[in-house]
Amino acid sequence: MTDTLAPTVVPTxxxxxxxxxxxxxxxxxxxxxxxxxxxxxxxxxxxxERAHGAIVVDVDGNAFLDLGAGIGVTTIGxxxxxxxxxxxxxxxxxxxxxxxxxxxxxxxxxAELLAAHTPGTxxxxxxxxxxxxxxxxxxxxxxxxxxxxxxxxxxxxxxHGRTNLTMAMNFKAMPYSLGFGPFAGDVYRxxxxxxxxxxxxGEAAAARTISYLxxxxxxxxxxxxxxxxxxxxxxxxxPAAGFLPALQAWCTANGIVFIADEIQSGMARTGAYYAxxxxxxxPDLVLTAKGIAGGLPLAAVTGRAEIMDASQPGxxxxxxxxxxxxxAAAIAVFExxxxxxxxxxxxRIEGVLKPALLALQQKYPVIADVRGIGAMIAIELSDxxxxxxxxxxxxxxxxxxxxxxxxxxxAGTYGNVLRFLPSxxxxxxxxxxxxxVLDACFAGLAA
Ligand SMILES: *Cc1c(COP(=O)(O)O)cnc(C)c1O
Numbered sequence: 001m002t003d004t005l006a007p008t009v010v011p012t013x014x015x016x017x018x019x020x021x022x023x024x025x026x027x028x029x030x031x032x033x034x035x036x037x038x039x040x041x042x043x044x045x046x047x048x049e050r051a052h053g054a055i056v057v058d059v060d061g062n063a064f065l066d067l068g069a070g071i072g073v074t075t076i077g078x079x080x081x082x083x084x085x086x087x088x089x090x091x092x093x094x095x096x097x098x099x100x101x102x103x104x105x106x107x108x109x110x111a112e113l114l115a116a117h118t119p120g121t122x123x124x125x126x127x128x129x130x131x132x133x134x135x136x137x138x139x140x141x142x143x144x145x146x147x148x149x150x151x152x153x154x155x156x157x158x159x160h161g162r163t164n165l166t167m168a169m170n171f172k173a174m175p176y177s178l179g180f181g182p183f184a185g186d187v188y189r190x191x192x193x194x195x196x197x198x199x200x201x202g203e204a205a206a207a208r209t210i211s212y213l214x215x216x217x218x219x220x221x222x223x224x225x226x227x228x229x230x231x232x233x234x235x236x237x238x239p240a241a242g243f244l245p246a247l248q249a250w251c252t253a254n255g256i257v258f259i260a261d262e263i264q265s266g267m268a269r270t271g272a273y274y275a276x277x278x279x280x281x282x283p284d285l286v287l288t289a290k291g292i293a294g295g296l297p298l299a300a301v302t303g304r305a306e307i308m309d310a311s312q313p314g315x316x317x318x319x320x321x322x323x324x325x326x327x328a329a330a331i332a333v334f335e336x337x338x339x340x341x342x343x344x345x346x347x348r349i350e351g352v353l354k355p356a357l358l359a360l361q362q363k364y365p366v367i368a369d370v371r372g373i374g375a376m377i378a379i380e381l382s383d384x385x386x387x388x389x390x391x392x393x394x395x396x397x398x399x400x401x402x403x404x405x406x407x408x409x410x411a412g413t414y415g416n417v418l419r420f421l422p423s424x425x426x427x428x429x430x431x432x433x434x435x436x437v438l439d440a441c442f443a444g445l446a447a
Contacts, residue, residue, distance in 0.1 A: 010052035010079075014065040014405030014433065021046045022060025041175075043409070044402050051078035054426040056407070064402075065434055068409040069423045072232075072264050072376070075291035075333075076342060077425030082332040083294035090328035097324070099128070100317045106327035113334045114302040117273040120282035125308035126300050128322030132263040132289035133161025135299040136226065138316060139285050140165060142301060143224035143257035146310035151222040153213055153256075155192035157234030157413050160226065160261060169226065171234065172413055188217045192231070193239035196369045196380065202242025209243075210250050219254035224285075229275040232264035235412035236378035236419050238371050244279045251284075257307060259285045263299070267291035268337045268424065270374035271346035278373055294333050298326035345424040346374035352428050353377050353420060356435040364442045366393055378411065378419040391415035393445055400441040406434055 021029065021044075028047045046058040056078060057063050069075060076083070090106070099107050107128060115124040127142075129135055140152055152169065160166040162176060168183040170176045177183065190212045191198075193205035200208070213219065229244060231237040251258040260283035265275035269291060276283055285303035292298050297320075301308070336342060354370060357379055361367040365384035372378050381390040381397075394410050397418060401408050411417040422431070 010050050010055050010057055011063045012053065012055060012427075012430075013063065014055070014437075015063040016403070016405045017062055018060045020044075020062065020403050020405075022058065022062060024059040028059065043398075044407065046402075053077045054423050054430055062405060064405050064407045065426075065430055065437075066407045067420045067422045067426075067434055068407050069421050070295065071290065071409065072269055072421040073290045074295050074423050075267055075269055075375075076294060076336050077423045078295070080294050080332070080336065080425070082336050083296075083329045086328040086332035087294075087296065087325050090325045094324055096320075098319060099322050100314070104324055104327075106324050106331065107322040110298075110300070110322065110327045110330050111302075113331065114286075114288065114300055117334065118283075118286045118288075118302045119274055119276045122282075123305040124302055125305045126302040127308070127316045128327070129299045129301070129318060130297050130320050130323075131161070131299055132261075132287070133163045133166045134318070134321075135263065135287040135289050135301050136160045136166050136169065136261060137163055138301045139226065139259045139261075139287050139303075140224060142285065142303070142307060142311055142316070143259060145315070146307045147223045147255060147257060149221055149223040150186040151217050151224075152187045153217065153222050153225040154187060154189050155209070155227055155231075156189060157192055157194070157231050157237060158189075158226070158228060158261075159231070159233030188213065188222075190216075192234075192237065193243040194237050195240045196371075200240060202240035202244075203246060205240055205243045206246030206250070209247060219250075219256060222254070222256045224257040224259050225251050226259045226261055228261045228263075228265060229279055229281065230265045230270065230373065230376060232419075233411055235380060235417035236372045236376055238373065239279075241279075244276075244281055248281055248283070257284045259283060259287065259303075261287045263287055263289040264421075265376060267333070268342050268346055269376050269421070270372075271343050271350065272374075273337070273343070275373065275376075292333060293326045293329040296323075296326040296329045298323070298330055342424050348428070349375040349422060349424065349426065349431065350377065352431045353422075353435070356432070357438075360435070360439060360442060363439075364446060366390055366442070366445070372420075375422055375424060376419075378417050380412065381416050381418070389414035389416035394418055396445055397438070397441045400444060401437055404437045404440070406437045408438075 289299035
């Protein structure tokens, strides 16, 4: 290969050279309006041409420091060299056969890596699919087949996807499900643990959740309970200590499959391969997607062999599931995490970002909470007097940050959370720069 990889053309610092969005992005936005469904939105209509590490560059030459990583997908960095090399090599070897027709080694290797790195030492098996929502759908299918039960329990503030079943599993109707019904049945939502708002211990919150499910569904009708160990779209809600282990113990005692949706929190994001590890959880099934393949579409359900094997041959799969190029990229991601100690990088990021955000909280009373683990940190904004969620402040900060070349994502049921999911490639200097921009944005808001 003679051509060079991306790093030579992408800067390492943010730099704004036009208005945001710039003229070329505005022109592209016009073309898009004519042909792309209005049902697909974009948080910031700047059109990206190149990216590397923690920087994305738009068509007008503006370089953005990216604290979103495509919602926690390019976890090891944009256009990571090892991912690019592995995918390029695989493209030249074989792009597609369909694993359910003629299989290939890369799929098996990814399943081996998932078995090795998901929590627990029991025998595990996987099925590979294309998207997070598809992993959730398959997790539910597999749990239903194994238990012979229909009920699916989920938690308040959950987000699981945009397919028909997952729409029914989400907490938020707007924008995810409004007008898109009828929805799948047998989905039951129960209270979560939200320490900032409920003030409950993990044990008390779990007792409330369990009692709710026993009263409104009955444990014997539940196939599975699906939890995000740290809720993603819900606003990086870290449950009180003891909440998740108590739920898992109840599931185990009642023959309910405990499913951890680690689509956002997994793959080294929190300084462990899976956030479940922080809570001492060994889920029956683990769902992986977003960060697994460095930006290529790949997702997985991994779990106890006896549960995964309950489905009849042919019952699981799909045309593109476990695509060889995506698998090659995923193998490179696992190798990078291992050989370059990337779990420690997530801990480093927490060590820099969290104290800096706590310092901002001292200055700006609109910051009600700083929370999260590893490179999955959020701040929740609310009115210091009434405690009403302040989504307007979140919108204003995100918009102002973008004007200065900083990409930050919003979250939360009430839109009042700023979430930070930087790639593990972000440097301490880049993080400090991001915090300076945020500080200036909050100062502007307060003025
Ligand atoms: C993003 C996400 C999903 C859905 O994944 P898609 O790939 O967008 O279908 C499901 N669960 C969680 C926790 C997510 O963050």
